[in-house]
Amino acid sequence: MAENAQQKDWNAITDGEFRRAAADFFATHVPQHLRHLSRRPRWAEVKDWYLTMSRHGWLVPAWPKEWGGMGLSQSKSLVYLEELERSGAPRVMDQGLMNIGPLLIARGTDEQRKRFLPKILSGEHTWCQGYSEPNAGSDLASLRTEAVIDGDEFVINGSKIWTSVAFDASHMFALVRTDKTVKKQAGISFVLIDMNQPGVTVRPIRNIAGHEELCEVFLDNVRTPLANLVGELNKGWDVAKALLGFERIWSGSPRQSTLALLRLEQLARANGKMDDPAFVDKYTQVTMDVLDSASAYEHFAQIMRTGGSFGFEVSMLKIWATETCQRVTELMVEAAGDLGTLSGEVDVQGEVVDVLYPFLDCRAFTIYGGSSQVQRNILAKNVLELPS
Numbered sequence: 001m002a003e004n005a006q007q008k009d010w011n012a013i014t015d016g017e018f019r020r021a022a023a024d025f026f027a028t029h030v031p032q033h034l035r036h037l038s039r040r041p042r043w044a045e046v047k048d049w050y051l052t053m054s055r056h057g058w059l060v061p062a063w064p065k066e067w068g069g070m071g072l073s074q075s076k077s078l079v080y081l082e083e084l085e086r087s088g089a090p091r092v093m094d095q096g097l098m099n100i101g102p103l104l105i106a107r108g109t110d111e112q113r114k115r116f117l118p119k120i121l122s123g124e125h126t127w128c129q130g131y132s133e134p135n136a137g138s139d140l141a142s143l144r145t146e147a148v149i150d151g152d153e154f155v156i157n158g159s160k161i162w163t164s165v166a167f168d169a170s171h172m173f174a175l176v177r178t179d180k181t182v183k184k185q186a187g188i189s190f191v192l193i194d195m196n197q198p199g200v201t202v203r204p205i206r207n208i209a210g211h212e213e214l215c216e217v218f219l220d221n222v223r224t225p226l227a228n229l230v231g232e233l234n235k236g237w238d239v240a241k242a243l244l245g246f247e248r249i250w251s252g253s254p255r256q257s258t259l260a261l262l263r264l265e266q267l268a269r270a271n272g273k274m275d276d277p278a279f280v281d282k283y284t285q286v287t288m289d290v291l292d293s294a295s296a297y298e299h300f301a302q303i304m305r306t307g308g309s310f311g312f313e314v315s316m317l318k319i320w321a322t323e324t325c326q327r328v329t330e331l332m333v334e335a336a337g338d339l340g341t342l343s344g345e346v347d348v349q350g351e352v353v354d355v356l357y358p359f360l361d362c363r364a365f366t367i368y369g370g371s372s373q374v375q376r377n378i379l380a381k382n383v384l385e386l387p388s
């Protein structure tokens with residue numbers, strides 16, 4: 001029988017020892033054909049890998065053991081994610097694992113936890129995040145999708161947009177307007193919606209790289225029981241804010257730029273760019289940017305490891321990590337010369353790389369999870385105390 005990670009007390013070992021155990025698990029179990037994909041895979045492709053993690057108890061590192069998790073500290077959860085990324089594992093349907101699961105553990109009712117958490121672990125339920133709307137992205141509190149109470153159900157009408165992988169989701173957690181008469185943040189509720197019912201229409205949107213990952217979701221007289229309200233009625237804004245904690249540091253990790261820098265170096269060596277002093281100058285600049293980004297990340301990770309907390313200054317981490325990644329991938333396209341305009345893998349003097357995908361993919365990093373401009377506003381107002 002497979003040894004189950006859930007039975008171990010991982011927090012009794014050092015972070016270094018845990019890192020080796022995690023690296024070993026992923027090296028052994030991540031399917032070769034799914035490593036380092038240049039696209040987000042569909043659920044059908046990665047479901048077996050998801051269930052393998054679940055069977056071994058490695059699916060939800062940060063969840064408490066009582067609910068099927070590894071009970072890892074925040075610092076070890078970070079190590080887990082770093083090793084998962086390093087292994088080249090494909091992205092799975094992770095909104096249930098990273099967002100709604102932890103949220104129900106912290107803010108849901110016991111009945112909701114019992115009803116939903118086991119089905120996330122078994123892969124029966126896959127989740128998407130229904131926040132953004134056509135006129136409510138950065139200004140999310142302007143959302144207009146409306147839920148009206150009818151007996152013991154909500155009846156929901158409206159539409160969501162940019163919903164990642166909604167076509168593979170069985171459920172959506174959504175912010176909906178339940179009171180139009182109060183200040184905009186005060187009339188929002190957080191509800192759980194079954195996607196497999198009449199009135200839910202999902203329409204994929206093709207992204208800049210030509211892949212279908214984002215969706216529009218139309219909700220037309222869609223019903224959900226009042227028992228699917230998370231937190232109190234009209235208090236959904238506070239519920240959604242509770243989700244932001246861990247994401248704020250993870251979105252500032254230097255992992256993507258570090259990987260891109262490695263690819264850039266391979267590419268530049270292969271086609272002789274490293275003999276060009278003007279290129280080496282640019283390469284050195286982005287290398288220093290990646291190192292700066294890594295040390296800023298380390299600073300915040302260290303605060304987290306020692307149980308501390310940080311404030312609005314963490315916004316600089318996301319700006320620096322994501323914009324650095326964009327600079328590195330821009331240089332990759334430049335280093336590839338004419339081949340940098342081709343999509344898919346290209347052979348640059350014997351080095352086979354996908355040059356364009358990382359460049360296109362990281363355009364999105366400065367948009368989701370709070371755009372760079374919005375993060376700069378946060379820093380200006382709350383850290384530098386500049387006037388609005």
Ligand SMILES: Cc1cc2nc3c(=O)[nH]c(=O)nc-3n(C[C@H](O)[C@H](O)[C@H](O)COP(=O)(O)OP(=O)(O)OC[C@H]3O[C@@H](n4cnc5c(N)ncnc54)[C@H](O)[C@@H]3O)c2cc1C
Binds near residue numbers: 161
């Ligand atoms: C790859 C990807 C995946 C996503 N997945 C999901 C998902 O699963 N679920 C979901 O709900 N949403 C998702 N989103 C949506 C994402 O949250 C929004 O795109 C984001 O909040 C920005 O909103 P918007 O696109 O409406 O742009 P807008 O808010 O309209 O912004 C347009 C531009 O104006 C700038 N801007 C806006 N307000 C200000 C301001 N006050 N000051 C200065 N500049 C400003 C922005 O920085 C941006 O450059 C995803 C987006 C992407 C790119």
